[in-house]
Amino acid sequence: MTTVRYCVNGKLVSGIAPTNRGFAYGDGVFRTMRLLNGELQDWPLHYQTLVADCSKIQIVCPSAELLMQEFKYFLASASEEDTQFSIIKIIITRGEGARGYAPPAVSEPTRVLIQSPLPDYPPEMYTHGVALYTCQTRLAHQPLLAGIKHLNRLENVLARAELKDPRFFDGLLRDYDDNVIEAVSGNLFIRKDGMVRTPPLDSCGVAGVMRQKILDWYKTQGQPVVIAPLSMGDLLQADAMIIVNSVYGVLQVSHIDDQPITTNHWAKELRPQLHYVTH
Amino acid sequence: MTTVRYCVNGKLVSGIAPTNRGFAYGDGVFRTMRLLNGELQDWPLHYQTLVADCSKIQIVCPSAELLMQEFKYFLASASEEDTQFSIIKIIITRGEGARGYAPPAVSEPTRVLIQSPLPDYPPEMYTHGVALYTCQTRLAHQPLLAGIKHLNRLENVLARAELKDPRFFDGLLRDYDDNVIEAVSGNLFIRKDGMVRTPPLDSCGVAGVMRQKILDWYKTQGQPVVIAPLSMGDLLQADAMIIVNSVYGVLQVSHIDDQPITTNHWAKELRPQLHYVTH
Secondary structure: OOOEEEEEEOEEOEEOOOOOOHHOOOOOEEEEEEEEEEOOHHHHHHHHHHHHHHHHHHHHHHHHHHHHHHHHHHHHHOOHHHHHEEEEEEEEEEOOOOOOOOOOOOOOOOOEEEOOOOOOOOHHHHHOOOEEEEEEEEEEEOOOOOOOEEEOOHHHHHHHHOOOOEEEEOOOOOEEEEEEEEOEEEEEEEOOEEEEEEOOOOOEEEOOOOOHHHHHHHHOOOOOOOOOOOOHHHOOOOOOEEEEEEOOEEEEEEEOOEEEOOOOOHHHHHHHHHOOOOO | OOOOOEOOOHHHHHHOOOOOOHHHHHHHEEEEEEOOOOOEHHHHHHHHHHHHHHHHHOOOOOOOOHHHHHHHHHHHHHOOHOOOOOEEEEEEOOOEEEOOOOOOOOOOOOEEEEEOOOOOOOOHHHHHEEEEEEEEEEOOOOOOOEEEEEOOOOOHHHHHHHOOOOEEEEEEEEOOOOOOEEEEEEEEEEEEEEEEEEEOOOOOEEOHHHHHHHHHHHOOOHHHHHHHOHHHHHOOOOOOOEEOOOOOOOEEEEEOOOOOOOOHHHHHHHHOOOOOOOO
Protein backbone atom coordinates (compact mmCIF):
# COMPACT_ATOMS: atom_id res chain seq x y z
CA MET A 1 0.00 0.00 0.00
CA THR A 2 1.57 3.26 -1.07
CA THR A 3 -1.24 5.74 -0.69
CA VAL A 4 -3.55 6.57 2.15
CA ARG A 5 -7.27 6.15 1.38
CA TYR A 6 -10.29 7.52 3.17
CA CYS A 7 -14.02 7.35 3.48
CA VAL A 8 -16.16 10.13 4.96
CA ASN A 9 -19.71 9.38 6.13
CA GLY A 10 -19.81 6.26 3.98
CA LYS A 11 -18.52 7.92 0.80
CA LEU A 12 -15.13 7.72 -0.91
CA VAL A 13 -14.79 11.49 -1.01
CA SER A 14 -11.67 13.57 -0.85
CA GLY A 15 -12.38 15.95 1.95
CA ILE A 16 -14.24 17.19 4.98
CA ALA A 17 -15.66 20.70 5.33
CA PRO A 18 -13.42 23.18 7.20
CA THR A 19 -16.47 23.91 9.35
CA ASN A 20 -16.45 20.36 10.67
CA ARG A 21 -16.02 20.63 14.43
CA GLY A 22 -13.27 18.04 14.32
CA PHE A 23 -11.19 20.49 12.31
CA ALA A 24 -12.36 23.69 14.01
CA TYR A 25 -11.93 22.57 17.63
CA GLY A 26 -10.61 19.00 17.68
CA ASP A 27 -14.17 18.19 18.78
CA GLY A 28 -14.08 14.42 18.34
CA VAL A 29 -12.36 11.15 19.17
CA PHE A 30 -10.44 8.46 17.29
CA ARG A 31 -9.00 4.97 17.53
CA THR A 32 -6.38 3.26 15.42
CA MET A 33 -6.38 -0.50 14.85
CA ARG A 34 -4.92 -3.27 12.73
CA LEU A 35 -6.74 -4.69 9.75
CA LEU A 36 -5.79 -8.36 9.49
CA ASN A 37 -7.21 -10.63 6.80
CA GLY A 38 -10.24 -8.40 6.42
CA GLU A 39 -10.98 -8.24 10.16
CA LEU A 40 -10.49 -5.25 12.45
CA GLN A 41 -8.47 -6.60 15.39
CA ASP A 42 -10.24 -6.13 18.74
CA TRP A 43 -13.12 -4.27 17.11
CA PRO A 44 -15.58 -4.92 20.00
CA LEU A 45 -13.18 -3.33 22.48
CA HIS A 46 -12.36 -0.45 20.11
CA TYR A 47 -16.05 0.24 19.55
CA GLN A 48 -16.72 0.13 23.29
CA THR A 49 -13.99 2.74 23.90
CA LEU A 50 -15.29 4.92 21.04
CA VAL A 51 -18.73 4.90 22.68
CA ALA A 52 -17.29 5.67 26.13
CA ASP A 53 -15.02 8.45 24.82
CA CYS A 54 -17.82 10.04 22.77
CA SER A 55 -20.08 9.96 25.80
CA LYS A 56 -17.52 11.81 27.96
CA ILE A 57 -17.61 14.76 25.55
CA GLN A 58 -21.36 14.44 24.91
CA ILE A 59 -21.23 13.08 21.37
CA VAL A 60 -23.68 10.31 20.53
CA CYS A 61 -21.49 7.63 18.96
CA PRO A 62 -22.82 6.24 15.67
CA SER A 63 -24.10 2.66 15.93
CA ALA A 64 -21.74 -0.26 15.46
CA GLU A 65 -23.99 -1.34 12.58
CA LEU A 66 -23.51 1.95 10.71
CA LEU A 67 -19.75 1.94 11.28
CA MET A 68 -19.47 -1.67 10.12
CA GLN A 69 -21.61 -0.99 7.06
CA GLU A 70 -19.38 1.94 6.08
CA PHE A 71 -16.25 -0.05 6.85
CA LYS A 72 -17.38 -2.90 4.58
CA TYR A 73 -18.18 -0.48 1.79
CA PHE A 74 -14.74 1.10 2.23
CA LEU A 75 -13.02 -2.27 2.30
CA ALA A 76 -14.70 -3.34 -0.93
CA SER A 77 -12.52 -0.86 -2.80
CA ALA A 78 -9.26 -1.95 -1.13
CA SER A 79 -6.63 -4.13 -2.78
CA GLU A 80 -6.30 -7.70 -1.54
CA GLU A 81 -2.89 -6.94 -0.05
CA ASP A 82 -4.22 -3.95 1.88
CA THR A 83 -7.16 -6.02 3.11
CA GLN A 84 -4.72 -8.51 4.58
CA PHE A 85 -2.39 -6.10 6.38
CA SER A 86 -2.95 -2.42 7.02
CA ILE A 87 -3.99 0.14 9.60
CA ILE A 88 -7.48 1.53 9.97
CA LYS A 89 -8.08 4.76 11.87
CA ILE A 90 -11.65 5.67 12.79
CA ILE A 91 -12.44 9.28 13.63
CA ILE A 92 -15.81 10.37 15.02
CA THR A 93 -16.47 14.11 15.30
CA ARG A 94 -19.47 16.08 16.54
CA GLY A 95 -20.21 16.88 12.89
CA GLU A 96 -20.73 20.15 11.07
CA GLY A 97 -21.25 23.33 13.00
CA ALA A 98 -21.75 27.05 12.67
CA ARG A 99 -19.08 29.45 13.94
CA GLY A 100 -18.70 29.43 17.74
CA TYR A 101 -18.01 26.88 20.44
CA ALA A 102 -21.65 26.05 21.20
CA PRO A 103 -22.34 22.46 20.13
CA PRO A 104 -25.16 22.48 17.57
CA ALA A 105 -28.56 21.50 19.03
CA VAL A 106 -28.87 18.80 16.39
CA SER A 107 -25.81 17.36 14.69
CA GLU A 108 -25.00 14.18 12.88
CA PRO A 109 -21.60 12.91 13.97
CA THR A 110 -19.05 12.65 11.16
CA ARG A 111 -17.48 9.21 10.57
CA VAL A 112 -14.07 9.07 8.92
CA LEU A 113 -12.19 5.91 8.02
CA ILE A 114 -8.55 6.18 7.01
CA GLN A 115 -6.56 3.23 5.69
CA SER A 116 -2.75 3.47 5.88
CA PRO A 117 0.09 1.04 5.29
CA LEU A 118 1.34 -0.99 8.23
CA PRO A 119 4.63 0.62 9.31
CA ASP A 120 7.68 -1.29 8.13
CA TYR A 121 8.97 -2.10 11.62
CA PRO A 122 12.44 -3.65 11.81
CA PRO A 123 12.15 -7.23 13.18
CA GLU A 124 14.78 -6.43 15.89
CA MET A 125 12.20 -4.17 17.47
CA TYR A 126 10.28 -7.28 18.48
CA THR A 127 13.34 -9.25 19.56
CA HIS A 128 15.66 -6.66 21.15
CA GLY A 129 13.23 -4.02 22.36
CA VAL A 130 13.19 -0.28 21.83
CA ALA A 131 14.77 2.81 23.38
CA LEU A 132 12.67 5.64 24.80
CA TYR A 133 13.56 9.29 25.15
CA THR A 134 12.36 11.29 28.17
CA CYS A 135 10.43 14.22 26.74
CA GLN A 136 10.62 17.72 28.16
CA THR A 137 7.01 18.29 27.08
CA ARG A 138 4.75 17.58 30.06
CA LEU A 139 1.11 16.56 30.16
CA ALA A 140 -1.38 18.95 31.78
CA HIS A 141 -3.85 17.71 34.39
CA GLN A 142 -7.33 17.83 32.92
CA PRO A 143 -9.53 15.17 34.56
CA LEU A 144 -12.44 16.07 32.24
CA LEU A 145 -10.50 14.84 29.22
CA ALA A 146 -8.11 12.32 30.78
CA GLY A 147 -8.11 8.85 29.26
CA ILE A 148 -10.06 9.93 26.18
CA LYS A 149 -8.41 9.53 22.78
CA HIS A 150 -9.76 12.88 21.59
CA LEU A 151 -8.55 15.03 18.71
CA ASN A 152 -6.82 17.61 20.95
CA ARG A 153 -3.36 16.12 20.64
CA LEU A 154 -0.98 19.07 20.54
CA GLU A 155 0.86 17.83 23.63
CA ASN A 156 1.68 14.58 21.80
CA VAL A 157 2.72 16.51 18.69
CA LEU A 158 5.09 18.76 20.65
CA ALA A 159 6.51 15.76 22.55
CA ARG A 160 7.02 13.71 19.39
CA ALA A 161 8.76 16.66 17.73
CA GLU A 162 11.44 16.42 20.43
CA LEU A 163 12.59 13.03 19.11
CA LYS A 164 15.36 13.90 16.67
CA ASP A 165 17.72 10.99 17.40
CA PRO A 166 16.74 7.89 15.35
CA ARG A 167 18.01 5.63 18.16
CA PHE A 168 14.79 6.42 20.01
CA PHE A 169 11.57 4.69 18.99
CA ASP A 170 9.27 6.80 21.13
CA GLY A 171 9.15 9.35 23.95
CA LEU A 172 8.23 9.05 27.61
CA LEU A 173 5.63 11.52 28.83
CA ARG A 174 5.47 12.83 32.39
CA ASP A 175 2.99 15.19 34.01
CA TYR A 176 4.02 18.39 35.80
CA ASP A 177 4.29 16.47 39.09
CA ASP A 178 7.03 14.21 37.64
CA ASN A 179 4.75 11.17 37.37
CA VAL A 180 5.42 9.03 34.31
CA ILE A 181 2.12 8.68 32.42
CA GLU A 182 2.65 6.99 29.05
CA ALA A 183 4.67 6.82 25.87
CA VAL A 184 3.81 9.41 23.21
CA SER A 185 2.08 6.73 21.12
CA GLY A 186 1.19 4.05 23.68
CA ASN A 187 0.75 2.99 27.29
CA LEU A 188 3.38 1.50 29.55
CA PHE A 189 3.69 -1.23 32.17
CA ILE A 190 6.55 -2.24 34.44
CA ARG A 191 7.20 -5.47 36.34
CA LYS A 192 8.87 -5.32 39.73
CA ASP A 193 9.21 -8.22 42.21
CA GLY A 194 6.59 -10.21 40.29
CA MET A 195 4.03 -7.40 40.34
CA VAL A 196 2.81 -5.63 37.18
CA ARG A 197 2.15 -1.89 37.47
CA THR A 198 0.81 0.84 35.17
CA PRO A 199 0.04 4.52 35.85
CA PRO A 200 -3.50 5.78 36.52
CA LEU A 201 -4.96 7.87 33.70
CA ASP A 202 -7.47 9.96 35.62
CA SER A 203 -5.64 13.29 35.24
CA CYS A 204 -4.02 12.94 31.83
CA GLY A 205 -2.98 10.38 29.21
CA VAL A 206 -4.88 8.14 26.80
CA ALA A 207 -6.34 4.80 27.88
CA GLY A 208 -5.50 2.53 24.96
CA VAL A 209 -7.29 -0.65 23.96
CA MET A 210 -4.09 -2.71 24.22
CA ARG A 211 -3.69 -1.42 27.81
CA GLN A 212 -7.23 -2.57 28.53
CA LYS A 213 -6.55 -6.00 27.01
CA ILE A 214 -3.52 -6.40 29.27
CA LEU A 215 -5.44 -5.27 32.37
CA ASP A 216 -8.19 -7.77 31.47
CA TRP A 217 -5.77 -10.63 30.82
CA TYR A 218 -3.90 -10.25 34.13
CA LYS A 219 -7.24 -10.08 35.90
CA THR A 220 -8.30 -13.43 34.42
CA GLN A 221 -4.96 -14.81 35.66
CA GLY A 222 -5.78 -13.79 39.22
CA GLN A 223 -2.85 -11.33 39.19
CA PRO A 224 -4.50 -7.93 38.72
CA VAL A 225 -2.24 -5.10 37.53
CA VAL A 226 -1.57 -2.47 40.19
CA ILE A 227 -2.68 0.93 38.93
CA ALA A 228 -0.54 3.40 40.85
CA PRO A 229 1.67 6.43 40.15
CA LEU A 230 5.11 5.66 38.70
CA SER A 231 8.23 7.80 38.97
CA MET A 232 11.26 7.78 36.68
CA GLY A 233 13.04 5.96 39.52
CA ASP A 234 10.40 3.20 39.45
CA LEU A 235 11.01 2.74 35.73
CA LEU A 236 14.80 2.66 36.01
CA GLN A 237 14.64 0.12 38.87
CA ALA A 238 12.01 -2.08 37.18
CA ASP A 239 12.71 -5.74 36.44
CA ALA A 240 11.21 -5.14 33.00
CA MET A 241 9.18 -2.59 31.09
CA ILE A 242 6.91 -2.70 28.05
CA ILE A 243 5.08 -0.17 25.89
CA VAL A 244 1.88 -1.18 24.16
CA ASN A 245 -0.56 0.04 21.51
CA SER A 246 -2.89 -1.43 18.90
CA VAL A 247 -0.48 -0.97 16.00
CA TYR A 248 2.86 -2.31 17.22
CA GLY A 249 1.34 -4.48 19.92
CA VAL A 250 3.73 -5.10 22.86
CA LEU A 251 7.36 -3.97 22.84
CA GLN A 252 10.02 -4.51 25.45
CA VAL A 253 11.82 -1.31 26.51
CA SER A 254 15.61 -1.72 26.32
CA HIS A 255 16.71 1.81 27.20
CA ILE A 256 15.43 5.01 28.73
CA ASP A 257 17.66 7.75 27.31
CA ASP A 258 21.14 6.25 27.81
CA GLN A 259 20.21 3.94 30.69
CA PRO A 260 19.71 0.27 29.86
CA ILE A 261 16.60 -1.46 31.25
CA THR A 262 16.64 -5.17 31.95
CA THR A 263 15.13 -6.98 28.98
CA ASN A 264 13.62 -10.42 29.29
CA HIS A 265 10.88 -12.35 27.50
CA TRP A 266 7.93 -10.45 28.96
CA ALA A 267 6.75 -8.93 25.66
CA LYS A 268 7.39 -12.16 23.78
CA GLU A 269 5.36 -14.16 26.30
CA LEU A 270 2.54 -11.64 26.43
CA ARG A 271 1.94 -11.29 22.66
CA PRO A 272 0.32 -14.71 22.09
CA GLN A 273 -1.89 -14.22 25.18
CA LEU A 274 -3.27 -11.09 23.54
CA HIS A 275 -3.66 -12.88 20.19
CA TYR A 276 -1.50 -10.20 18.66
CA VAL A 277 0.01 -11.08 15.27
CA THR A 278 3.18 -9.08 14.69
CA HIS A 279 3.49 -9.59 10.92
CA MET B 1 -25.27 36.23 4.13
CA THR B 2 -26.99 32.89 4.65
CA THR B 3 -24.29 30.37 3.86
CA VAL B 4 -20.78 29.94 5.09
CA ARG B 5 -18.10 30.06 2.36
CA TYR B 6 -14.52 28.84 2.44
CA CYS B 7 -11.23 28.88 0.64
CA VAL B 8 -8.48 26.29 1.18
CA ASN B 9 -4.92 27.05 0.08
CA GLY B 10 -6.14 29.74 -2.28
CA LYS B 11 -8.86 27.65 -3.91
CA LEU B 12 -12.65 27.70 -3.52
CA VAL B 13 -12.81 23.99 -2.74
CA SER B 14 -15.24 22.16 -0.58
CA GLY B 15 -13.00 20.23 1.75
CA ILE B 16 -9.73 19.44 3.42
CA ALA B 17 -8.17 15.97 3.54
CA PRO B 18 -8.91 13.96 6.71
CA THR B 19 -5.13 13.46 6.95
CA ASN B 20 -4.64 17.18 7.45
CA ARG B 21 -2.96 17.58 10.82
CA GLY B 22 -5.44 20.26 11.78
CA PHE B 23 -8.16 17.59 11.67
CA ALA B 24 -6.09 14.67 12.99
CA TYR B 25 -4.56 16.41 16.01
CA GLY B 26 -5.79 20.00 16.15
CA ASP B 27 -2.27 20.81 14.99
CA GLY B 28 -2.77 24.43 14.04
CA VAL B 29 -3.93 27.90 15.09
CA PHE B 30 -6.68 30.32 14.14
CA ARG B 31 -7.94 33.86 14.53
CA THR B 32 -11.38 35.33 13.91
CA MET B 33 -11.87 38.92 12.81
CA ARG B 34 -14.38 41.37 11.38
CA LEU B 35 -14.54 42.17 7.70
CA LEU B 36 -15.67 45.79 7.38
CA ASN B 37 -16.03 47.48 4.00
CA GLY B 38 -13.58 45.07 2.43
CA GLU B 39 -10.95 45.51 5.14
CA LEU B 40 -9.96 42.97 7.82
CA GLN B 41 -10.14 44.90 11.07
CA ASP B 42 -6.83 44.94 12.96
CA TRP B 43 -5.19 42.68 10.38
CA PRO B 44 -1.58 43.68 11.30
CA LEU B 45 -2.18 42.67 14.92
CA HIS B 46 -4.00 39.47 13.90
CA TYR B 47 -1.18 38.51 11.55
CA GLN B 48 1.41 39.23 14.25
CA THR B 49 -0.41 36.90 16.67
CA LEU B 50 -0.76 34.19 13.99
CA VAL B 51 3.01 34.32 13.46
CA ALA B 52 3.72 34.23 17.21
CA ASP B 53 1.23 31.39 17.85
CA CYS B 54 2.55 29.32 14.92
CA SER B 55 6.09 29.81 16.16
CA LYS B 56 5.21 28.48 19.63
CA ILE B 57 4.12 25.17 18.11
CA GLN B 58 6.89 25.18 15.50
CA ILE B 59 4.80 25.92 12.43
CA VAL B 60 6.27 28.39 9.94
CA CYS B 61 3.43 30.85 9.38
CA PRO B 62 2.71 31.60 5.70
CA SER B 63 3.73 35.10 4.63
CA ALA B 64 1.35 38.03 5.03
CA GLU B 65 1.62 38.48 1.23
CA LEU B 66 0.38 34.95 0.52
CA LEU B 67 -2.47 35.23 3.03
CA MET B 68 -3.51 38.63 1.59
CA GLN B 69 -3.34 37.31 -1.96
CA GLU B 70 -5.58 34.36 -1.04
CA PHE B 71 -7.90 36.63 0.94
CA LYS B 72 -8.31 38.99 -2.03
CA TYR B 73 -9.04 36.08 -4.34
CA PHE B 74 -11.61 34.76 -1.85
CA LEU B 75 -13.18 38.19 -1.42
CA ALA B 76 -13.56 38.63 -5.18
CA SER B 77 -16.29 35.96 -5.12
CA ALA B 78 -18.18 37.47 -2.16
CA SER B 79 -21.39 39.48 -2.46
CA GLU B 80 -21.17 43.23 -1.89
CA GLU B 81 -23.18 42.91 1.34
CA ASP B 82 -20.87 40.21 2.70
CA THR B 83 -17.85 42.32 1.78
CA GLN B 84 -19.23 45.14 3.89
CA PHE B 85 -20.08 43.19 7.03
CA SER B 86 -19.08 39.64 7.89
CA ILE B 87 -16.68 37.51 9.88
CA ILE B 88 -13.47 36.02 8.53
CA LYS B 89 -11.79 33.16 10.32
CA ILE B 90 -8.25 32.26 9.29
CA ILE B 91 -6.95 28.79 10.17
CA ILE B 92 -3.31 27.79 9.69
CA THR B 93 -2.42 24.11 10.19
CA ARG B 94 0.86 22.22 9.91
CA GLY B 95 -0.47 20.79 6.64
CA GLU B 96 -0.84 17.25 5.42
CA GLY B 97 0.79 14.41 7.27
CA ALA B 98 1.22 10.67 7.37
CA ARG B 99 -0.22 8.65 10.28
CA GLY B 100 1.53 9.34 13.59
CA TYR B 101 2.28 12.35 15.74
CA ALA B 102 5.71 13.10 14.26
CA PRO B 103 5.53 16.42 12.41
CA PRO B 104 6.52 15.82 8.75
CA ALA B 105 10.10 16.86 7.96
CA VAL B 106 8.79 19.06 5.16
CA SER B 107 5.23 20.33 5.18
CA GLU B 108 3.43 23.21 3.58
CA PRO B 109 1.10 24.81 6.11
CA THR B 110 -2.56 24.72 5.13
CA ARG B 111 -4.39 28.07 4.92
CA VAL B 112 -8.13 28.10 5.39
CA LEU B 113 -10.36 31.16 5.12
CA ILE B 114 -13.95 30.91 6.31
CA GLN B 115 -16.49 33.67 5.81
CA SER B 116 -19.56 33.67 8.07
CA PRO B 117 -22.37 36.12 8.70
CA LEU B 118 -21.95 38.66 11.46
CA PRO B 119 -24.06 37.43 14.40
CA ASP B 120 -27.34 39.26 14.78
CA TYR B 121 -26.59 40.72 18.21
CA PRO B 122 -29.47 42.45 19.98
CA PRO B 123 -28.66 46.18 20.34
CA GLU B 124 -29.37 46.01 24.13
CA MET B 125 -26.23 43.92 24.45
CA TYR B 126 -24.22 47.04 23.71
CA THR B 127 -26.31 49.34 25.91
CA HIS B 128 -27.26 47.18 28.90
CA GLY B 129 -24.43 44.67 29.02
CA VAL B 130 -24.50 40.89 29.21
CA ALA B 131 -24.82 38.20 31.87
CA LEU B 132 -22.15 35.55 32.37
CA TYR B 133 -22.51 32.06 33.77
CA THR B 134 -19.77 30.55 35.94
CA CYS B 135 -18.77 27.32 34.21
CA GLN B 136 -17.99 24.13 36.08
CA THR B 137 -15.53 23.18 33.33
CA ARG B 138 -12.05 24.28 34.45
CA LEU B 139 -8.99 25.11 32.37
CA ALA B 140 -5.91 22.91 32.76
CA HIS B 141 -2.49 24.46 33.36
CA GLN B 142 -0.34 23.91 30.27
CA PRO B 143 2.25 26.69 29.99
CA LEU B 144 3.49 25.26 26.65
CA LEU B 145 0.15 26.05 25.00
CA ALA B 146 -1.13 28.93 27.16
CA GLY B 147 -2.12 32.10 25.33
CA ILE B 148 -2.11 30.40 21.91
CA LYS B 149 -5.35 30.30 19.93
CA HIS B 150 -4.71 26.73 18.79
CA LEU B 151 -7.18 24.19 17.44
CA ASN B 152 -7.28 22.11 20.67
CA ARG B 153 -10.43 23.70 22.03
CA LEU B 154 -12.34 20.91 23.75
CA GLU B 155 -12.26 22.76 27.08
CA ASN B 156 -14.11 25.68 25.46
CA VAL B 157 -16.56 23.29 23.79
CA LEU B 158 -17.38 21.55 27.09
CA ALA B 159 -17.67 24.89 28.90
CA ARG B 160 -19.92 26.39 26.23
CA ALA B 161 -22.14 23.30 26.31
CA GLU B 162 -22.93 24.13 29.96
CA LEU B 163 -24.78 27.30 28.92
CA LYS B 164 -28.38 26.17 28.56
CA ASP B 165 -30.13 29.28 29.93
CA PRO B 166 -30.57 31.93 27.19
CA ARG B 167 -30.21 34.70 29.82
CA PHE B 168 -26.49 34.08 29.72
CA PHE B 169 -24.44 35.45 26.85
CA ASP B 170 -21.22 33.61 27.70
CA GLY B 171 -19.47 31.57 30.39
CA LEU B 172 -16.73 32.45 32.86
CA LEU B 173 -13.76 30.09 32.88
CA ARG B 174 -11.63 29.39 35.93
CA ASP B 175 -8.55 27.23 36.34
CA TYR B 176 -8.29 24.42 38.90
CA ASP B 177 -6.81 26.89 41.43
CA ASP B 178 -10.02 29.02 41.33
CA ASN B 179 -8.41 31.84 39.38
CA VAL B 180 -10.74 33.45 36.85
CA ILE B 181 -9.01 33.31 33.44
CA GLU B 182 -11.36 34.44 30.67
CA ALA B 183 -14.80 34.17 29.12
CA VAL B 184 -15.39 31.12 26.91
CA SER B 185 -15.21 33.31 23.79
CA GLY B 186 -13.21 36.32 24.95
CA ASN B 187 -10.94 37.98 27.50
CA LEU B 188 -12.00 39.96 30.53
CA PHE B 189 -10.99 43.11 32.39
CA ILE B 190 -12.19 44.64 35.64
CA ARG B 191 -11.88 48.17 37.01
CA LYS B 192 -11.41 48.70 40.75
CA ASP B 193 -10.51 52.00 42.48
CA GLY B 194 -9.46 53.48 39.13
CA MET B 195 -7.14 50.58 38.27
CA VAL B 196 -7.74 48.26 35.31
CA ARG B 197 -6.85 44.58 35.81
CA THR B 198 -6.82 41.43 33.67
CA PRO B 199 -5.62 37.88 34.43
CA PRO B 200 -2.23 36.58 33.29
CA LEU B 201 -2.42 33.96 30.52
CA ASP B 202 0.84 32.12 31.09
CA SER B 203 -0.73 28.87 32.34
CA CYS B 204 -3.97 28.72 30.35
CA GLY B 205 -6.38 30.84 28.31
CA VAL B 206 -6.21 32.53 24.93
CA ALA B 207 -4.57 35.93 24.46
CA GLY B 208 -6.97 37.70 22.13
CA VAL B 209 -6.18 40.57 19.79
CA MET B 210 -8.81 42.81 21.39
CA ARG B 211 -7.16 42.19 24.77
CA GLN B 212 -3.84 43.27 23.25
CA LYS B 213 -5.41 46.41 21.79
CA ILE B 214 -6.76 47.34 25.22
CA LEU B 215 -3.41 46.67 26.93
CA ASP B 216 -1.72 48.83 24.27
CA TRP B 217 -4.26 51.64 24.57
CA TYR B 218 -4.01 51.92 28.37
CA LYS B 219 -0.23 51.92 28.06
CA THR B 220 -0.32 54.90 25.69
CA GLN B 221 -2.52 56.64 28.28
CA GLY B 222 0.17 56.18 30.94
CA GLN B 223 -2.20 53.91 32.92
CA PRO B 224 -0.90 50.38 32.21
CA VAL B 225 -3.31 47.53 32.95
CA VAL B 226 -2.29 45.43 35.95
CA ILE B 227 -1.86 41.81 34.88
CA ALA B 228 -2.49 39.81 38.04
CA PRO B 229 -4.57 36.83 39.17
CA LEU B 230 -8.26 37.50 39.70
CA SER B 231 -10.63 35.60 41.99
CA MET B 232 -14.41 35.39 41.74
CA GLY B 233 -14.45 37.74 44.74
CA ASP B 234 -12.41 40.32 42.78
CA LEU B 235 -14.97 40.18 39.98
CA LEU B 236 -18.00 40.49 42.24
CA GLN B 237 -16.45 43.46 44.08
CA ALA B 238 -15.26 45.22 40.91
CA ASP B 239 -16.43 48.73 40.06
CA ALA B 240 -17.02 47.49 36.50
CA MET B 241 -16.23 44.54 34.26
CA ILE B 242 -15.98 44.03 30.51
CA ILE B 243 -15.49 41.07 28.17
CA VAL B 244 -13.79 41.62 24.83
CA ASN B 245 -13.12 39.85 21.55
CA SER B 246 -12.65 40.72 17.88
CA VAL B 247 -16.22 39.89 16.89
CA TYR B 248 -18.44 41.58 19.47
CA GLY B 249 -15.81 44.10 20.51
CA VAL B 250 -16.25 45.34 24.11
CA LEU B 251 -19.25 44.41 26.26
CA GLN B 252 -20.09 45.51 29.76
CA VAL B 253 -20.87 42.64 32.14
CA SER B 254 -24.16 43.21 33.97
CA HIS B 255 -24.43 39.93 35.89
CA ILE B 256 -22.37 36.97 36.99
CA ASP B 257 -24.87 34.16 37.52
CA ASP B 258 -27.59 35.88 39.55
CA GLN B 259 -25.37 38.59 41.03
CA PRO B 260 -25.59 42.04 39.47
CA ILE B 261 -22.31 43.83 38.62
CA THR B 262 -22.14 47.61 38.57
CA THR B 263 -22.59 48.79 35.00
CA ASN B 264 -21.32 52.16 33.86
CA HIS B 265 -20.10 53.60 30.59
CA TRP B 266 -16.75 51.85 30.49
CA ALA B 267 -17.46 49.72 27.41
CA LYS B 268 -19.19 52.60 25.65
CA GLU B 269 -16.22 54.90 26.29
CA LEU B 270 -13.66 52.31 25.29
CA ARG B 271 -15.17 51.29 21.92
CA PRO B 272 -14.31 54.49 20.01
CA GLN B 273 -10.75 54.41 21.41
CA LEU B 274 -10.31 50.98 19.85
CA HIS B 275 -11.91 52.16 16.57
CA TYR B 276 -14.40 49.36 16.97
CA VAL B 277 -17.53 49.72 14.83
CA THR B 278 -20.43 47.86 16.43
CA HIS B 279 -22.75 47.64 13.40
